[in-house]
Amino acid sequence: TYLTLVTAIGAFSSCEKESPVEVYSEKKILIKGNTTEPQGLDPQVVTGVVESNIIRAMFEGLCVDHPSDASIHLPGAAVSWTPNEDFTEWVFKLQPDGKWSDGKPVTAHDFIFSYHRILHPEFGAKYSSMLYYIKGAEDYNKNHKEIYLFKDSNISPELLKEIHFHPNTEIDLKPFEQLDYADLSEEKKIQYIEGAGLNGLSKEKLEDIRQNPELAQWPELLGKPERELIISKLISTLNKDFWDQANVGVQVIDDLTLKISLRSPVPFLPDLTKHYTWYPVPQHVILKYGSMTERRTLWTEPENMISNGPFKMKDWRFNYQIEVDRNPHYWDFDTVKLNGVRFLPISNQYTEARMFFNDQLHVTDSLAPELIEYSAERYPKNVRQETYLGINFLRLNNNLEEFKDVNLRKAFAYATDSDSIIKYILKGGQKTATGMVPAMGNYKANDVVRFDPKIAKEFLAKTQYASSPGKLKIVLLTTDKEGAKLVAEALQAMWKQHLGITVKIEQREWKSYLDRMSNLDYGISTGGWIGDYPDPTTFLDIWKKGDGNNRTGWFNDSFEAKLTEAATTKDPQQRINTLSDAELILLEDMPIIPLYWYTSNYLIHQSVQNWHPMIMKNQPYKFLDLKPTSPAKTDKESAK
Numbered sequence: 001t002y003l004t005l006v007t008a009i010g011a012f013s014s015c016e017k018e019s020p021v022e023v024y025s026e027k028k029i030l031i032k033g034n035t036t037e038p039q040g041l042d043p044q045v046v047t048g049v050v051e052s053n054i055i056r057a058m059f060e061g062l063c064v065d066h067p068s069d070a071s072i073h074l075p076g077a078a079v080s081w082t083p084n085e086d087f088t089e090w091v092f093k094l095q096p097d098g099k100w101s102d103g104k105p106v107t108a109h110d111f112i113f114s115y116h117r118i119l120h121p122e123f124g125a126k127y128s129s130m131l132y133y134i135k136g137a138e139d140y141n142k143n144h145k146e147i148y149l150f151k152d153s154n155i156s157p158e159l160l161k162e163i164h165f166h167p168n169t170e171i172d173l174k175p176f177e178q179l180d181y182a183d184l185s186e187e188k189k190i191q192y193i194e195g196a197g198l199n200g201l202s203k204e205k206l207e208d209i210r211q212n213p214e215l216a217q218w219p220e221l222l223g224k225p226e227r228e229l230i231i232s233k234l235i236s237t238l239n240k241d242f243w244d245q246a247n248v249g250v251q252v253i254d255d256l257t258l259k260i261s262l263r264s265p266v267p268f269l270p271d272l273t274k275h276y277t278w279y280p281v282p283q284h285v286i287l288k289y290g291s292m293t294e295r296r297t298l299w300t301e302p303e304n305m306i307s308n309g310p311f312k313m314k315d316w317r318f319n320y321q322i323e324v325d326r327n328p329h330y331w332d333f334d335t336v337k338l339n340g341v342r343f344l345p346i347s348n349q350y351t352e353a354r355m356f357f358n359d360q361l362h363v364t365d366s367l368a369p370e371l372i373e374y375s376a377e378r379y380p381k382n383v384r385q386e387t388y389l390g391i392n393f394l395r396l397n398n399n400l401e402e403f404k405d406v407n408l409r410k411a412f413a414y415a416t417d418s419d420s421i422i423k424y425i426l427k428g429g430q431k432t433a434t435g436m437v438p439a440m441g442n443y444k445a446n447d448v449v450r451f452d453p454k455i456a457k458e459f460l461a462k463t464q465y466a467s468s469p470g471k472l473k474i475v476l477l478t479t480d481k482e483g484a485k486l487v488a489e490a491l492q493a494m495w496k497q498h499l500g501i502t503v504k505i506e507q508r509e510w511k512s513y514l515d516r517m518s519n520l521d522y523g524i525s526t527g528g529w530i531g532d533y534p535d536p537t538t539f540l541d542i543w544k545k546g547d548g549n550n551r552t553g554w555f556n557d558s559f560e561a562k563l564t565e566a567a568t569t570k571d572p573q574q575r576i577n578t579l580s581d582a583e584l585i586l587l588e589d590m591p592i593i594p595l596y597w598y599t600s601n602y603l604i605h606q607s608v609q610n611w612h613p614m615i616m617k618n619q620p621y622k623f624l625d626l627k628p629t630s631p632a633k634t635d636k637e638s639a640k
């Protein structure tokens with residue numbers, strides 16, 4: 001019960017000897033809660049906030065965040081940056097004293113290597129789309145090698161577009177994984193080849209098509225010589241890297257000058273470079289422990305990891321802590337006041353709060369809903385409730401037969417009461433999401449999604465399940481966090497009450513949850529998205545076909561056409577309007593159900609200095625400081 005919880009916390013709130021917060025404030029080492037164990041710390045492999053919190057301490061991009069004003073870009077690995085008139089080309093001058101934590105210089109070649117690595121088709125970075133603003137990056141990453149292979153051939157561009165070079169994502173290739181291709185029937189081979197796409201086939205399969213052209217779907221006007229040319233060129237270029245032919249828009253002018261050419265105007269490029277996908281990674285270390293395209297090699301082991309930010313890896317003890325300490329080779333060493341940061345993977349919010357009240361933490365990652373009122377009353381100077389540029393939503397598996405019906409998707413959406421979840425479970429000042437994109441700058445949030453049981457029933461009536469909704473077998477996938485089950489049970493009750501549909505809840509630990517969501521092994525999945533930069537595209541681009549963060553199986557050509565139109569629009573307001581139109585297409589199809597826009601609720605010790613509200617919770621550690629102080633006391637204790 002709430003009373004029991006408060007009593008338990010109070011029992012841990014007295015201090016008779018010097019507390020960890022006092023000790024580490026003296027040492028200038030920040031102790032911070034960080035939810036859970038990170039999946040990894042390679043900036044080009046990971047995708048989560050948990051990992052980002054640590055990576056931002058060790059690495060930095062061309063620009064860095066201002067400690068209190070998100071609209072100001074400060075020098076990071078770059079000392080200056082200059083765009084051309086229409087923001088399609090930028091020149092970055094790197095720090096003359098920029099060094100890796102092993103003392104080697106950071107050069108423009110490191111950035112080229114990093115962008116090449118994250119975009120390499122064989123590397124498989126889920127966040128590679130963050131770099132698609134660069135000219136040629138998307139074609140290279142999506143292995144559109146036909147653009148380069150047949151550039152000077154007699155095959156017309158129109159015919160090339162009709163050839164199935166690329167995977168058909170509607171075909172599930174999982175059943176083929178355990179089968180021998182040679183044993184497949186002709187019908188199954190045709191299905192596999194269409195699903196994989198010609199560019200993704202091995203020599204064995206391409207040779208099979210050479211002998212049996214009917215296995216691939218060829219345009220009628222494409223003759224035998226052209227088919228033979230295509231097969232031969234594809235075989236001759238297997239395992240070949242097309243980076244040079246792709247002319248991806250990144251160029252080394254000299255060791256300290258990097259030029260980035262973009263496919264359309266991007267006035268917010270400095271914001272993008274603050275995201276960890278744009279960070280440089282140490283070429284000399286990565287190649288020491290493997291090839292460019294190998295993932296999870298020994299380079300991220302604590303004793304091997306080299307970085308270019310204000311801190312460097314010191315210690316990584318699984319499920320206990322990750323500790324970074326001050327980087328002596330950092331170009332802006334004198335600005336850094338902290339000697340280190342300890343990140344603790346505390347998944348239980350009550351444990352985290354108890355540790356804070358017991359002066360074992362400087363900053364919590366979050367604050368349990370049941371403790372918000374208690375903390376506001378007893379520790380008002382330590383409680384923070386701030387706007388957070390993010391949204392909580394539900395993914396619907398659009399590959400699932402049931403959710404191929406948009407009417408069923410909308411039935412679930414209109415039967416979802418986000419207001420009640422906020423009021424009775426979350427209690428953290430969150431706002432009901434009426435669209436995907438929260439209001440920011442000149443962008444006004446779309447007012448589309450709402451709770452309306454009557455409309456929900458009308459949509460359900462249009463489906464084949466209208467007369468027997470109880471027969472639907474849908475699984476709701478969520479995490480193993482303590483608050484996740486409460487929200488899941490509330491959703492389960494709403495859908496049962498308003499639709500007559502019983503949904504089964506499955507909780508999984510973080511890695512298993514991510515794996516199942518990525519593999520579309522779910523019916524409905526809880527999800528969240530934090531803006532990577534303050535622009536609507538950070539909430540819209542993830543729903544493009546094939547994006548590693550989509551994880552719904554949904555795509556819409558009209559939606560993507562609007563995003564493309566917005567990308568080439570120079571007038572700022574017209575661009576915003578076009579992006580809003582794109583969002584309306586997303587909301588009309590309802591592949592996801594927006595729940596609420598985030599707030600950030602957490603506790604912070606009074607010893608922490610220069611910590612300011614940030615809408616993306618991306619406080620730059622280099623500006624933080626710790627002032628030695630006495631243990632935290634409640635107002636009542638202070639009055640004694």
